Amino acid sequence: MSDNQLEQFRAETKQWLEANCPESMRRPIQEEDDVCWGGRNFKFQSDDQKAWLDRMAERGWTTPTWPKEYGGGGLSREEAKVLKEEMKNIGARPPLTSFGISMLGPALLKFGTHEQKQEHIPKIVRGEIRWCQGYSEPNAGSDLASLGTKAEDKGDHFLINGQKIWTSYADKADWIFCLVRTGPKEPKHTGISFILFDMESKGVSTKPIKLISGYSPFCETFFDDVEVPKANLLGELNKGWTIAKYLLTHERAMIGDMGLPAPLTPMARECVGVDSNNQLQDKALRADLAAHEIDGLAFALTMERAGDEAKAGASLGAFSSMLKYYGTELNKSRHELILKLKGSDALEWEGQASQNGKIAKQWLRTKANSIEGGTSEVMLNIVSKRILELPDA
Amino acid sequence: MALVLTEEQTLLKDSASGFFAERSPISSLRDLRDSYDSQGYKSDLWQEMAEMGFTSLLLSEDEGGTGFGFVGAGIVAEEMAKTLAPSPFIASSIVATSLLKATKNAHLSDVASGQKIATLAVDETGHHSPYTPKTTSDSDGKVSGNKTFVPEGKAADFVIVTADRPGGFALYLVEKDATGFSAEQTIMADSRGWAKLSFDNTPATLLASGDAAKAILANALSKANIILSAELLGLSQAAFDMTVNYLKERKQFGQIIGTFQSLQHRAAHMFSEIETTRSIVLAALQAADSKDVDDQRLAIMASAAKARASKMAELVSNEAIQMHGGIGMTDEYDIGFFIKRARAVQNLYGGYHYHLDRFASLNGY
Ligand SMILES: Cc1cc2nc3c(=O)[nH]c(=O)nc-3n(C[C@H](O)[C@H](O)[C@H](O)COP(=O)(O)OP(=O)(O)OC[C@H]3O[C@@H](n4cnc5c(N)ncnc54)[C@H](O)[C@@H]3O)c2cc1C
Numbered sequence: 001m002s003d004n005q006l007e008q009f010r011a012e013t014k015q016w017l018e019a020n021c022p023e024s025m026r027r028p029i030q031e032e033d034d035v036c037w038g039g040r041n042f043k044f045q046s047d048d049q050k051a052w053l054d055r056m057a058e059r060g061w062t063t064p065t066w067p068k069e070y071g072g073g074g075l076s077r078e079e080a081k082v083l084k085e086e087m088k089n090i091g092a093r094p095p096l097t098s099f100g101i102s103m104l105g106p107a108l109l110k111f112g113t114h115e116q117k118q119e120h121i122p123k124i125v126r127g128e129i130r131w132c133q134g135y136s137e138p139n140a141g142s143d144l145a146s147l148g149t150k151a152e153d154k155g156d157h158f159l160i161n162g163q164k165i166w167t168s169y170a171d172k173a174d175w176i177f178c179l180v181r182t183g184p185k186e187p188k189h190t191g192i193s194f195i196l197f198d199m200e201s202k203g204v205s206t207k208p209i210k211l212i213s214g215y216s217p218f219c220e221t222f223f224d225d226v227e228v229p230k231a232n233l234l235g236e237l238n239k240g241w242t243i244a245k246y247l248l249t250h251e252r253a254m255i256g257d258m259g260l261p262a263p264l265t266p267m268a269r270e271c272v273g274v275d276s277n278n279q280l281q282d283k284a285l286r287a288d289l290a291a292h293e294i295d296g297l298a299f300a301l302t303m304e305r306a307g308d309e310a311k312a313g314a315s316l317g318a319f320s321s322m323l324k325y326y327g328t329e330l331n332k333s334r335h336e337l338i339l340k341l342k343g344s345d346a347l348e349w350e351g352q353a354s355q356n357g358k359i360a361k362q363w364l365r366t367k368a369n370s371i372e373g374g375t376s377e378v379m380l381n382i383v384s385k386r387i388l389e390l391p392d393a
Numbered sequence: 394m395a396l397v398l399t400e401e402q403t404l405l406k407d408s409a410s411g412f413f414a415e416r417s418p419i420s421s422l423r424d425l426r427d428s429y430d431s432q433g434y435k436s437d438l439w440q441e442m443a444e445m446g447f448t449s450l451l452l453s454e455d456e457g458g459t460g461f462g463f464v465g466a467g468i469v470a471e472e473m474a475k476t477l478a479p480s481p482f483i484a485s486s487i488v489a490t491s492l493l494k495a496t497k498n499a500h501l502s503d504v505a506s507g508q509k510i511a512t513l514a515v516d517e518t519g520h521h522s523p524y525t526p527k528t529t530s531d532s533d534g535k536v537s538g539n540k541t542f543v544p545e546g547k548a549a550d551f552v553i554v555t556a557d558r559p560g561g562f563a564l565y566l567v568e569k570d571a572t573g574f575s576a577e578q579t580i581m582a583d584s585r586g587w588a589k590l591s592f593d594n595t596p597a598t599l600l601a602s603g604d605a606a607k608a609i610l611a612n613a614l615s616k617a618n619i620i621l622s623a624e625l626l627g628l629s630q631a632a633f634d635m636t637v638n639y640l641k642e643r644k645q646f647g648q649i650i651g652t653f654q655s656l657q658h659r660a661a662h663m664f665s666e667i668e669t670t671r672s673i674v675l676a677a678l679q680a681a682d683s684k685d686v687d688d689q690r691l692a693i694m695a696s697a698a699k700a701r702a703s704k705m706a707e708l709v710s711n712e713a714i715q716m717h718g719g720i721g722m723t724d725e726y727d728i729g730f731f732i733k734r735a736r737a738v739q740n741l742y743g744g745y746h747y748h749l750d751r752f753a754s755l756n757g758y
Contacts, residue, residue: 265757279758280753286753287746289753290700290749290750291700294697297697298669298697302669302671305671305675308396308397309397312397322668379661380658383661388657388661389641390637390660391641393652
């Protein structure tokens, strides 16, 4: 695409966004309720939130680079970058956030049949079906491949029995993408299949688990003689591990991508105070803040570089594990820093002044960043084996 | 601008990499050190670098240069650092060239061609404090004072000196045979061509004065620190590669030490520090070439890059020795050269805390 065409695309996009992004959708996401997850039972916060989703979905811009054939935007990476920049310029919120977009979609597009794509992709694009991820089990966390939930071949369907855990939003999701054991006698990585099914199927039940942050975003999920049609298998039987890993690279890139967060300077100046040189009173904290902001800048530029390298044809592969490790550890230290800037006020848990402990709860939520989607230790294992090629014990 | 090298830049990287590996392996620095060479680099290597066009990267083709700009200069600095090749590249072809260019000085072409060596003499104590020199000059331009930690100070044909002049700050140019000027070699940990300079009523040419001189110096120091960040990146990458290779060779407890997870994780962590530094260094180099980046923004990028690269280099150079065990402490093994050079580069034109402080101030806190 020539620079001219790209500039024209930019101009048109700007104009369209200006005309179609409701004013109230141009404010930063403040809390969980501001996020549009979509799904059968989703309650829109406002008419604006629904209009914004519908307008973007109609153009496929909820998933800008996905093929037009299945309802996606069909944009090139360059165009998608322009769209992202123009949205950022007016402060537009993402119209839709979902595991369908960030996790399942890329795997479906790569491994799904035409029929499977036709059935599922448009509903993801339009936010009609909300997906959850059934990977982890009580005894299969970091060692995911030792999972035991089994799927038995019953001729025209699979019969699924077992338990998942830490299933984010399982109680709100419509469908689940799930790892199941179909080859009990095969070595652990080669007996796993990747299967999709409706959470309303008979025999599926969920039980919410409360987090240290007080939120309850995830569940135990039980399968008791759940019948799933054979056509719901994604990819080949016993080849699910490859798909699972492919999906994880997308998940990791997403979790790691904290973007370039807003500078903490205004909060620091307000909470810590400045001296006659216009510097923060607390010099030690000032140095910590500067070091953190520099790390944040270096990381945001690294995300950008990884994107640019992908555009130039490089594959991200295990580099996504480095990004996940670095981005999540950085986000944790950012929230520790916020706690230091605010002092004891940051620990208020209830009451109006603290908006019911918003800062404390967000701080605690970030502790999960380096666990969910694969722990930091596991990311370091992957970098050392796959990138540095250090040997196994 | 995309954060990737263009095809031309990749070619430059490949040719620089091959050139330094062949023409100036680490043994070359070791030879210079062991022979107590006072020049601090080998003239034939410098000559060849000039022929490769490395001395005139900052000049456009119209100005008689190679037109690669700062991204190109960063590439050369990074590759040069991988073999710790000693040369006046940074002092002369980057810092002095930036200053001579900004002051439209006639010596520029001789310096860019590599025929003459120039350097900046700015520090007076072990701490970088560029805008408040104790060195003075009278209104006739006679300079008196002392400078320390001057790169290639012994070899330089011209020295650009900061001084306090009646009416304000000034930048002067002093020729090496000017009266009252003397340069004394300082042997430092990294075995490079450092010197202490003294000026006693030394006649000098005024290059710039007042706020204009400060702005010119600030701009040149920002650019210098960005190139030094590239040097830190290159030497850290090389020390890291040597270390990872060692982890794959050395056996203890009947196994390759690279199978130990505590070492694997530390190596993987270093990798992440190196790669995030690589991004900020490239972005800073592009900023130095961009006409749309103002001095304030350039200074922010320079301090961010230098602070980041310094912290990363400190980590990597320390871990490199630790992971080599006893052999890492021996002079015979090359890894020690990296930590010594790292600390010198970290210190030059402001270390980690200097740049953290500057970054905070520039960002309004
Ligand atoms: C907020 C949140 C949301 C989540 N959402 C989902 C979801 O939607 N779907 C889903 O399937 N799962 C989800 N998870 C689960 C998550 O993927 C697992 O918690 C994670 O993979 C770790 O597994 P585990 O909890 O069993 O910990 P363990 O594997 O038991 O780890 C315990 C500790 O041991 C370390 N460890 C384990 N193995 C190694 C090793 N080889 N080397 C070094 N250290 C090691 C770990 O790093 C960790 O520090 C979620 C988790 C959280 C916290």
